[in-house]
Amino acid sequence: MAEGPTINTIAERAGVSIASVSRVLNGLPTRQETVRKVLAAAEELGYVRNAVARSLKSRRTHQVAFAMADIGNPVYLAMVRQIQPVLKAAGYRLVLHSTDAIVADEIDVLHSLGERYVDGLIMSPLRVTNEHLKMIATARAPVVIIGSVPEGTRVDNVRADSRTGVRLAIDHLYELGRRRIGFVNGPLDTVPGAARAAAYGEALKERGLPYDEEIVEVGDFYRAEGARAARALLDRAPGVDALMCANDLIALGALDVLRAAGLRVPEDVAVVGMDDTDLAAASWPSLTSVSLGSAERGKAAAELLLDRLNDMDSQPRVVTVAPRLVIRASTAGEAAVLGVRGETSGETVNIPLQSKGGTP
Amino acid sequence: MAEGPTINTIAERAGVSIASVSRVLNGLPTRQETVRKVLAAAEELGYVRNAVARSLKSRRTHQVAFAMADIGNPVYLAMVRQIQPVLKAAGYRLVLHSTDAIVADEIDVLHSLGERYVDGLIMSPLRVTNEHLKMIATARAPVVIIGSVPEGTRVDNVRADSRTGVRLAIDHLYELGRRRIGFVNGPLDTVPGAARAAAYGEALKERGLPYDEEIVEVGDFYRAEGARAARALLDRAPGVDALMCANDLIALGALDVLRAAGLRVPEDVAVVGMDDTDLAAASWPSLTSVSLGSAERGKAAAELLLDRLNDMDSQPRVVTVAPRLVIRASTAGEAAVLGVRGETSGETVNIPLQSKGGTP
DNA sequence: TTGTAAGCGTTATCAG
């Protein structure tokens, strides 16, 4: 834990000025002899460049922050897994913020951008308030939002298409002959909750199925609450032959309930989750799930941010990642998983990736 | 993205010196009138203190790094979930490094401590080489290791007790009447792999069971490889009545294989995993697993590091977190999970937490 | 109580 050497130490040792040391260390044109002396001194002293001093001067920290609601949620985890290597490859470190979806905490993160400890921020808020929008507009560092923002918001933005995602799931269930498709959702005041509620209604309509509030229940995006909501729904409407769940955790809760009720999945009730997290492949029966491309969204966000860091003036871009239905046993039965061996599995239905707006 | 105001801007605006601004901002004794002027100016300008400049001067970044093998592994995830809030509460940010368990990358992280972009590091290496030990000894910032290091290594250190953990599992299986208990392990050149192999042998011996290499197979710590290894083991020795797996992912792979082979769990073969990750509760049948206290280890590591940052001179400490057997359906059958509703479940067997060495 | 000035470790400008 000894006090580290600085370019001053090296300069003394090599008998040159600190300017020369800096030049050598940055690969600027220098006489061979000087280069040699400096490098030798640096080596002997075990010199490592001080990132803080460098940042102060260069106004670049080579750090990027990612703010998510909860690192425990596999969706964000999938994002981090993609964001990390992209940033690392570009020479950036990742600073993690877990906000528990508390608006004040998210605003705080946005505000702290003024401290200049990062060059940019990727944020994935569950709710987008006016305060968010105001802070984003005046942020002191570039921001990329994962999630939908109001049209016209000037910010780089990566979206899922849960509308299409829900439709894929409903269509799949319809084609399997299901006609009484219940819906277990998360809070309606969240962006995904609202979007999925609307999408469920639309998808039913498209198929000519009636909307019946009896078979719709709102809970929250975690397992215990998903179980509670599913139970309430089943008690009220025992006749459902399928459950569309607004995320995988809710779906796992639903599976718990169905199992406890002695109902067979998918024979009696088919179940579809959303997000296609690791848990979907791990559960039994394995869970058919709509992937909203968490991994792709993470990757896209990181890339948008890197582009932005290289060009602060281009138009903000919106990238929409296409959903994909991953069919597993909870709708298709054992047939869907015969011979499965690896981490992931299931037949998938793809929708091409779309991108719109901004610089080409 | 306007250039932010500095204390100079404030000083001008308030008509005082930058020293006074700094004093006010740091709550040092100042005349009321000055305080008022400075705060007013700061407020109007939307001033936010530059963390980089402050760090350069104070030699504190208020950042801590956590280096793990793979953020995708639920074990590390459980650690991050605990580390994050502890650090946050103490005013530190978390910088994440994912090393893929590549030694060179880990050494690199240790080396980069010299850049002084963090005040300390928590690292959880799968393998501990001499190079690790050398770098740890000369590290330019305090380091806490999660995982076992050789006796006498002077470093704050949080350990799991996989020895006792494996014994808990074997004892449990033995008490269920299992006598032919196979073992599916990860690489023997990793710290946990080696420890668990030794522990398995010991536990069998304690129970008077013979060690039979026919029913031991080495693979790797992920699902597909766990499945491969379990299949090899079962092909060779169809008579096993239990499988002890070196982690949960391996156990999930084993479950896949048993299911495909038409064997009932736990009736034909009981299965125990290790780490008690979220996946253990999600799988079906739910997985009995030995918790090695990932969450507790993460928390302990964060606390050790904070203590160290507050007192650089005290003796290094070693904290050992006690294992805990979480019994679920894969050994105890449906009975174990009746009425289960929440995220976690299962009867648990506790071993008191131990701590040894260093300052009290 | 306040201002001046000296750093913290770099990078970068500008004469020599």
Next chain:
DNA sequence: CTGATAACGCTTACAA
């Protein structure tokens, strides 16, 4: 090609 020297934005003696 190299050496002084001035920033970067902040904290902190030391004087006034």
